[in-house]
Each structure stands twice: as structure tokens, then as C-alpha cells.
Amino acid sequence: MAPMTDIKPGFRDPVLDSQATFRAVLDAMARPGRLRTLALLEDPPAPLAPATAAVCLALVDQDTPLWIAPDLRSQAAETFMKFHCGCPIVDDRAKAAFAIASAAKLPSLGGFAIGDDAYPETSTTVIVQTVGLAAGDGLTLSGPGIEDTHRLAVSGLRSGVWREWMENGVLFPCGIDLILVDGATLAALPRTTTVTEA
Structure with a gap:
């Protein structure tokens, strides 16, 4: 592990910031495609985005194995997660409760854990770092939590994802x-959201 002085700080107020992040993620899942801003972590370890690090600080712990894609698995990121979250970092993404990947190098979705009929919640939640998110033009989303349809532009994703x-x-x-x-x-x-490409 890196020296203590080299580890990036976590939340300024771990309890309140974790609660705020948890509520934001819960609301985002309930309203698919709606943008939420998490201005709680100004200096995450490279190459992690502030929202990526914040979600992990709020949701990942010693009981939630984390997989980090090779292009994002820096020593700083790995040390940050182990120190602040106490989570095991796994090499097999099929064993991960949470995963972090870049949009351009997102591996096949079929390689992550999907859960089973008795325990569907044991599937992987994949955090994808894009190069742009915007409401408006782009994908058409429909399904639970969406009245009629919603539009979301996602930049940087490799082909074939949808x-x-x-x-x-x-x-x-x-x-x-x-x-x-x-x-x-x-x-x-969430898995119940239907995505139609423009």
C-alpha cells in the first residue's frame, strides 16, 4: 500500500456525504437517464472520475468485491479503494459486486455476474466512465421510472454496447x-430500462 501521505482523501464528512451519494444513486436508479451531480469529491485518484469515486465510497465495502478494468486500475486508485472502502479487489469481473470500466474499453456485458432467479441482486453494478453525458439528443430510454420516453446522449462508448x-x-x-x-x-x-439508438 502507498504511504499514508500519498492516499487521496475521501469524503469530507463521511456520514453525510455517503448518505447524500446513496440518495442520489437511488434517485438515479428510480429515474433512469436523469442526470445527477455529485460535487462531494474534488480530487479523486487518477484516472477515476469524481462521481466514480463517490459512488464507491458510498456503496462499496468489505462485503462487496470490486473489479477495476486494467486501463483504470492505477496503484493510486487501488490503494484509495482498499483504504477508504476496505473492499476486496478481484481479477475476475464475474465475481464482482461492483465494477469500474471506461466507455471505450468496456468489456462484454455478458462477462459480469447476472445473479440468479433466487438472488438477482447478486449481479454486478457496472460504473462506466464516459467522455460525455447530456440530456436531449441521443439514445431513447423507456421503461419503469420513465414517463413515455427520455433522451440521453452518451459519448465515448465502444460499438455494440446497446x-x-x-x-x-x-x-x-x-x-x-x-x-x-x-x-x-x-x-x-437499471436492467429494466430499454435503450433505443437514434
Whole structure:
């Protein structure tokens, strides 16, 4: 582990900031595609986005294995997670409760844990660092929590992701959930959300 002086600080107020982040993620899951801003962590370890680090600080602990994609798994990021969250970091993404990946190098969605009919909640929640999130033009979202449809533009994703997302939806009640982040901004796509490309 890196020296204590090299570890980036976590939340300024761990209890209140964790609660605020948890509520923001819960609201984002209940209202798929709606943007939420988490201005609670100004200096996360590179290459993690502020929203990525904040979500992990609030939701990841010693009982939630974390997988970090190779292109994001810096020593600073790994040390930060181990120190602040106390989570085991796994090499097999199929064993992860949470995963962090970049949009451009997001691995196949089928390789993450999908849970089972008895315990669908044992699936992986994948945090995807995009290069841009914006309401308006782009994808058309529909499903629970969305009145009629909602539009969301997501930049930087590799090709084929939304075809895999359609296959993920067929697995319900199993399947993964996505949290898309751009800097301090996030939007959630639970497995029940249908995505139609423009």
C-alpha cells in the first residue's frame, strides 16, 4: 500500500456525504437517464472520475468485491479503494459486486455476474466512465421510472454496447445495472430500462 501521505482523501464528512451519494444513486436508479451531480469529491485518484469515486465510497465495502478494468486500475486508485472502502479487489469481473470500466474499453456485458432467479441482486453494478453525458439528443430510454420516453446522449462508448444491453434486458429479473459517469455527473440505467439508438 502507498504511504499514508500519498492516499487521496475521501469524503469530507463521511456520514453525510455517503448518505447524500446513496440518495442520489437511488434517485438515479428510480429515474433512469436523469442526470445527477455529485460535487462531494474534488480530487479523486487518477484516472477515476469524481462521481466514480463517490459512488464507491458510498456503496462499496468489505462485503462487496470490486473489479477495476486494467486501463483504470492505477496503484493510486487501488490503494484509495482498499483504504477508504476496505473492499476486496478481484481479477475476475464475474465475481464482482461492483465494477469500474471506461466507455471505450468496456468489456462484454455478458462477462459480469447476472445473479440468479433466487438472488438477482447478486449481479454486478457496472460504473462506466464516459467522455460525455447530456440530456436531449441521443439514445431513447423507456421503461419503469420513465414517463413515455427520455433522451440521453452518451459519448465515448465502444460499438455494440446497446445490442448487448438488449440481451441483458431479456435476462430479467437477472442482469447487470449500469451507472454512467462523466466527471461529477452520473445517470443510471437499471436492467429494466430499454435503450433505443437514434
